[in-house]
Amino acid sequence: MGTLASLSELDLSSTGINELPDIVIESSLLRVLKIDSTFVRKLLAAIWKLKRLEELHASRCRSLEWKIPKQIKMLSALRVLKLGYSRICGLPDSISGLPNLQTLDLLHCDQLREVPKLPSSLISLSVSSKLMDRIPDISSLVKLGELFLGEGSQEPVLPVRDKIEKKECTLQLGSLLELKILQLSMLKIQLLPVGLHYLYKLKKLSLCCIHLKKLPRLPPGLFTLSLHHCKSQTMPNLSYLVLLSEFELFNCAVTEVPGLGKFKSLRVFRASHCDLQQVDELENLIVLASLNVSYCRSLERLPDLSNLTMLKDIKIEGCLMIPDDFYYVDSHLNLSEEQSSSLIEADSPSEVEYSKPAKTKRYSKPAKTKGSSFKGIEPIYEGNESGIDNIRSNDDQLKELNSHLDGGIKWRKIDEKFFISNKEIGKGSNGTIVYEGSHDGRRAAVKCLVKGHRDVARVEYQNLISSDQHENIVRYYGMKEDPNFVYLALEHCICSLDDLIQAKSDSSDNSVFPDDSPTMKAYKLKLGSVRGEMQDVNLWSADGYPSCQLLKLMSDVVSGLSHLHNLRMIHRDIKPQNVLITKNPSFGAKLSDMGISKYLSKDKSSLGNHATVCGTIGWRAPEQLSLDGRQTQKVDMFSLGCVLFFCVTRGKHPFGKTTEREYKIDHNIKDLSCVEFIPEAHDLILHLLDQDPKLR
Incomplete structure (x- = not known):
């Protein structure tokens, strides 16, 4: 590598290195060292001699198994320490002696059992571990502006009953008056920290607490509130949150949201997998711009939304009591033809999603004569x-x-x-x-x-x-x-990649229908037909490795996507259902369904920060879930990673079951253990599914 004496920044991220060269220590002027997503097993003992080191990035180093030595206190200039998704098992008490440390990331460090006293200079702290049972003492971190804290498993799994805290949470937040962002994933408590409402600077609050008995009074200045896996069936009236701009409920047992109509600043409302029975007060949210209601199977109706002139994005899916075609038969919704044309791909007839322009004109529904039908032809x-x-x-x-x-x-x-x-x-x-x-x-x-x-x-x-x-x-x-x-x-193609994989593997991971439903019965008949037509196709060898035929299909998907990207297109809906299989004259795969694909102009690398939320639930990249995410060709790379995993694992998904995927993608909770027996596949898919689009 030559001499590095004058080097100030070294980025080895996403390379195949498994150890740092000794010559790195010669760079006495080194300020930034990045080894994210590498196979480095340990850091050089002499790294603590880099007196000017300000940033050390070692996230997603899955081979990194170590306990940080006490010599870390020698890095007096260190401002940023990122060790998330690694196997570090301990921090020394001397870490409190780092006078300039501002950012500490220990997210998903699942071998970590406890966190010692931390330096009061911290501004951002992220800590979670499956083995950490004791809540760290953060009461002295008075400069803290951002906190993510997860004790116990980050998966929404019920803890053992006798380990649930019966008393008030021991976490003290009252002194953290600079806190602006707070995310708590605490699965073993019933009551939240006292003094939460004193955090007047808090703007974003996210809570994941399965056994939470009640929601305390919240800071009145909140802009964003997210409640996940809260099993309490009641919710207090939150109408005092007059500045609330974004409200999200995921897998919550509440049947209604008292005071919903009083959120006069609310622009985004999302509810998924909840027991909501009605959301009638939505019609009073005059500045609402985005509405997403998914798999709320008890929801009885939607209110009149015709007066919500700022409502631009609507997604309704999996709500059994709401007609599939409500978007054009419900007289409450005055959709223009332009609105109807903005419908977005969905996995089943119960999934509906569209983008509604700000200015609309009346959509006239054709008379339903015997010569026309909205259900088919x-x-x-x-x-x-x-x-x-x-x-x-x-x-x-x-x-x-x-x-x-x-x-x-x-x-x-x-x-x-x-x-x-x-x-x-x-x-x-x-x-x-x-x-x-x-x-x-x-x-x-x-x-x-x-x-x-x-x-x-x-x-x-x-x-x-x-x-x-x-x-x-x-x-x-x-x-x-x-x-x-x-x-x-x-x-004309024989079937989809989804049909072929399911027919050959008998996987039911993607089914959202009961086994005895007419839809499932018809689906099973279809798979039987596919088995007959593809009886000479073998997708996996006896040892579980992909066969030459499956490798050919995966290669075809990559080839087709590469062609689209060379044309400066973003497909935006790569999934097994949109990969079609041919057999005659040759066996292969072809990409289809480009109704929501977009071209990038020559001077653009993305669709901008305000691209319409689009794609299919469970196959979308994280930035496709956000209203302000930049959609680049990297969204297709993320979806490709899911598809390749689906192929190699006989129909499994890296983010779990259909009903869990959206949440897990958004929170980067994936399980790639099924492909670890093929290191090359594991490494490829891991990089394709990176939360950071630039690292895909």
């Missing part, structure tokens, strides 16, 4: 109002099609080249149904969308036109409209 077969030739036509091409098919399949003619059957071969979001079809004599898959979503179809059409000259992108054949529907004819 089947009623069209009953008459001729739509302009499609009647099945009893004497058209020779129709006769030819119907003479070669059995099983009750009927065909319709859209134009001279375009034919569509009543055989459903798939479903998508936006009420999309995919039918068996024919275009210009070729077998085709025909996507049918209601006319209000014509812009979605046109975006996909334009994206396919510019990108489908690649063997790993689904080919586009043609597009046609009638008075009620838009039809896209695409290359």
Whole structure:
């Protein structure tokens, strides 16, 4: 490496090194040392001689197993010490002697049992460990502005009953008057710290407390409040939080939010996997800009949202009592055609998501005659109002099609080249149904969308036109409209990657339906058909390693994505359901569904900080979950990591079950143990799933 005597910053992050070269110590002027995401096992003993070292970054060094020696006090200039996601097992008492330490990150250091007294100079502190049972004393950290504290497991798992603290939390916060951000994940307590409401500078509060009996009075100046895994069924009236701008509930047992309508500053409301029965007061939140209600299965209704003129982003999914098509049949929602076209991909018909422009015009719902339907195109077969030739036509091409098919399949003619059957071969979001079809004599898959979503179809059409000259992108054949529907004819594929993996592995990790539901029964029949067609395909060898055929499919996905990125496109919805499998003339994989893909202009590297929240739940990158996240091509890299993990592990997901993924992605709680037997795969997926897009 040559001489490093004048080096001031050294960044070895994400390299394959397993030890630091001795020559690093020669750099007496070194101020910043970064070894994040490396295989370094221990730090050089002489590193404590770097008197000018101000920052030491060693996060995600999974091989790092050590107890920090007492010589750390010699680093008197140290301001930043980041050791998160490592296996350090202890801190020396001498750490309190670091006079300039401002940032200490010990997040997910799961071998850490206790934290000694810390220097009063700290401004930011993050500590969590599965083995840490005693809450550290932080009462002297009077300069602290940001605190994340987790005692016990960070997973939402119920602790042993006799280990639950029956008394008041021993954590003292009353002296931390500079605190602005507080995140507590404390699974063994029933009562929160006293004096919480005295923290007048606190702007962001996040609580994850399973056994919390009641919520105490909170600081009146809060901007953001997040409550996760709170099993108390009651919530106090929080209407005094007049400055609250963002409110999130995840897996909480409350049935209502008293005072919700008094949050006059609230711009973002999210509720997921909660027992909420009604949110009627939402209609009073006149500045609400984003609404997300997911898997609240007891929710009985939504209020009238038509007066919320600032509401731009809405996502409703998995709420069993709310009609799937409420967004255009509910008279309360005055959606324009532009709004309807902004619908975003979802995994099932119960998932609905759209982006609503600030200025809207009345969306007129077509009359539901026997020639039109919002659930598909089947009623069209009953008459001729739509302009499609009647099945009893004497058209020779129709006769030819119907003479070669059995099983009750009927065909319709859209134009001279375009034919569509009543055989459903798939479903998508936006009420999309995919039918068996024919275009210009070729077998085709025909996507049918209601006319209000014509812009979605046109975006996909334009994206396919510019990108489908690649063997790993689904080919586009043609597009046609009638008075009620838009039809896209695409290359016909046998099944999706999701179907193939599930059929070959019998995995049920992705199922959100009961085993005896009609949806699940139909799905099992579909998988049986896939097994028959793919009986000669072997995805895994006897020792569990991916077969050559599976490696080919994964390589095809990467190749297709690389092609899109070379065209400066962001797919934004990479998932197994959007990877289609072909067998004839050759076995391979192709990317599909580009209705929400975006082009980057030549002078841009991202879609900006205000890109619409989009993608499919459980497959989105962390920055896609945020209203102000910068969406770059790196969002596809994160989704790719999930897809590769899905392939290697026979249908598992790095962030767990469907109902857990969004929360775990947002909090970076992943389990890659299933791929540790292939070190190269583990390392690749670990980097693809990095929270920091720049490190993917």
